[in-house]
Amino acid sequence: MTLARALGEVGVLSTAASVTTLAWAGWNDALLTLARTSTLAFCCVVAFYYNDLYDFRIVRSFRDFASRLLQAFGVAFILLAALYASVSDLKMSNGAFILSILAILGVLVPLRAVSYGLMRRRLFVERVLILGRGAMANKIVREIESRPYLRYEIVGIVDDASGSDQTLSGYPTFGTLERLDKILKATDPHRIILALTERRTRLPVRQLLDARISGRAVEDAVNAYERFTGKIAIESLTPSNLIFSSDFRKSRLDLAAGRAASLLVAVVGLILFAPLLGLIALAIKTEDILSKRPAGPVFFVQERLGMRSKRFSLVKFRTMLVTTNSRSEWVLDNSDRITVVGRWLRKFRLDEIPQFINVIRGDMNLVGPRPHPASNVELFGEKIAYYSLRCSIRPGITGWAQIRLGYANNLEEETEKMRYDLYYIKHLSFWLDLRILFDTVKTVVFGRGAQFGIQPPAAPPVSGAAAALEVGGR
Numbered sequence: 001m002t003l004a005r006a007l008g009e010v011g012v013l014s015t016a017a018s019v020t021t022l023a024w025a026g027w028n029d030a031l032l033t034l035a036r037t038s039t040l041a042f043c044c045v046v047a048f049y050y051n052d053l054y055d056f057r058i059v060r061s062f063r064d065f066a067s068r069l070l071q072a073f074g075v076a077f078i079l080l081a082a083l084y085a086s087v088s089d090l091k092m093s094n095g096a097f098i099l100s101i102l103a104i105l106g107v108l109v110p111l112r113a114v115s116y117g118l119m120r121r122r123l124f125v126e127r128v129l130i131l132g133r134g135a136m137a138n139k140i141v142r143e144i145e146s147r148p149y150l151r152y153e154i155v156g157i158v159d160d161a162s163g164s165d166q167t168l169s170g171y172p173t174f175g176t177l178e179r180l181d182k183i184l185k186a187t188d189p190h191r192i193i194l195a196l197t198e199r200r201t202r203l204p205v206r207q208l209l210d211a212r213i214s215g216r217a218v219e220d221a222v223n224a225y226e227r228f229t230g231k232i233a234i235e236s237l238t239p240s241n242l243i244f245s246s247d248f249r250k251s252r253l254d255l256a257a258g259r260a261a262s263l264l265v266a267v268v269g270l271i272l273f274a275p276l277l278g279l280i281a282l283a284i285k286t287e288d289i290l291s292k293r294p295a296g297p298v299f300f301v302q303e304r305l306g307m308r309s310k311r312f313s314l315v316k317f318r319t320m321l322v323t324t325n326s327r328s329e330w331v332l333d334n335s336d337r338i339t340v341v342g343r344w345l346r347k348f349r350l351d352e353i354p355q356f357i358n359v360i361r362g363d364m365n366l367v368g369p370r371p372h373p374a375s376n377v378e379l380f381g382e383k384i385a386y387y388s389l390r391c392s393i394r395p396g397i398t399g400w401a402q403i404r405l406g407y408a409n410n411l412e413e414e415t416e417k418m419r420y421d422l423y424y425i426k427h428l429s430f431w432l433d434l435r436i437l438f439d440t441v442k443t444v445v446f447g448r449g450a451q452f453g454i455q456p457p458a459a460p461p462v463s464g465a466a467a468a469l470e471v472g473g474r
Helices: 002-025 030-050 062-086 094-121 135-145 177-187 205-213 221-229 239-243 252-272 274-291 332-337 340-347 350-361 374-383 387-392 400-404 411-427 430-446
Strands: 126-131 152-159 173-176 191-194 217-220 299-305 311-317 365-367 396-398
Touching: 002 030, 002 094, 030 062, 030 094, 030 430, 062 094, 126 135, 126 177, 135 152, 135 221, 152 177, 173 177, 177 205, 191 205, 191 221, 205 217, 217 221, 252 274, 252 350, 252 365, 252 430, 274 311, 274 340, 274 350, 299 374, 311 350, 340 350, 350 396, 365 430, 374 387, 374 411, 387 411, 396 430, 400 411, 400 430, 411 430
Parallel strands: 126 152, 126 191, 152 173, 191 217, 365 396
Antiparallel strands: 299 311
């Protein structure tokens, strides 16, 4: 949805700028004017996208939007200046430029004000009734409350265990499932979300079927949670959810397109970045010499698990001090070993460039679940549900879990990343890959997500290879 909003706004802003400029300057060279205003609108929208102005999870109010708008325009002007330096014909006159900016602001600001106003006033809301009061119901309530842009209003909870008058997060509980007919008449919901703890003997099939036929949406809580969050609640997932799912079907066209794009980017990337690769190697060796510590290799090579559980040697630039002591492979446990050069390489993900070699060799794709160290696979397979599904596709340099979560520092965070990885595997497509690449560029350009995980470790460290040079969880 974020990318769709951005693409839609390109057309709206481009049209506003073009119409205003043509009305002022006349229709001479109309095509050139259209190209120039469209270029301006495109640069603005790209800057808005990379300043998170399309992400309502981050920019939650019009005040947040307004505070970021000036910075976003600054980025847009930098992009535009670089483009003008490359293609001088696209440069606009001062008058046309100012008029176009005013037209863009004249459309953009009222449009966003109306959008946030509708969210705040909760107009056109969809009334939601939740069946169940367990952990999954709690998650659904929290997700709806944290996403006002969904325009959902929870009208109440149906108790799947008893007829108590207790409430869940302040919402009324309307008795038991046996009274569902009367509850539906009283609450008149547009959507019913099933979060029942036990369904085998308690699922109100007739009432739900009648509700569905009457036009009400009936949705499983696992599917709703997935739609809200972009991850799968693996703790509530059953094998039948996977076996009978219409997803998890990998289109041959999507697979071929993803592989072709990965090869093209890897080959072109190695050629374009060849001078940079040399400079990075020189910087790594120079730091070793100046610090008077034992010299280490330029590259870090580690055995990782790939598609169909095939093992391969992953190649990265070394960003840590060499050690022969046994260490865990969590990022936080090794932060003291990161070198000065390594910290910068990690910040902008430059240490990952040599993995283009893995892409060319067929070990990896550009996008996919990050390959885990072979030394951790046994533990993860034992502790994380459905872990083996990660090996059903090629691993990637970047992925859905990486742009959503970053590094993992304990088993709990690895499990959370698995929720995102499983979502990617389920919905794998060329367009999802494209969205991930857009967000990866945001991470690289702005140096985001390079912190050492999300929380302090909450689980015992995992022992890796005794002489590991690097962290394996990346």
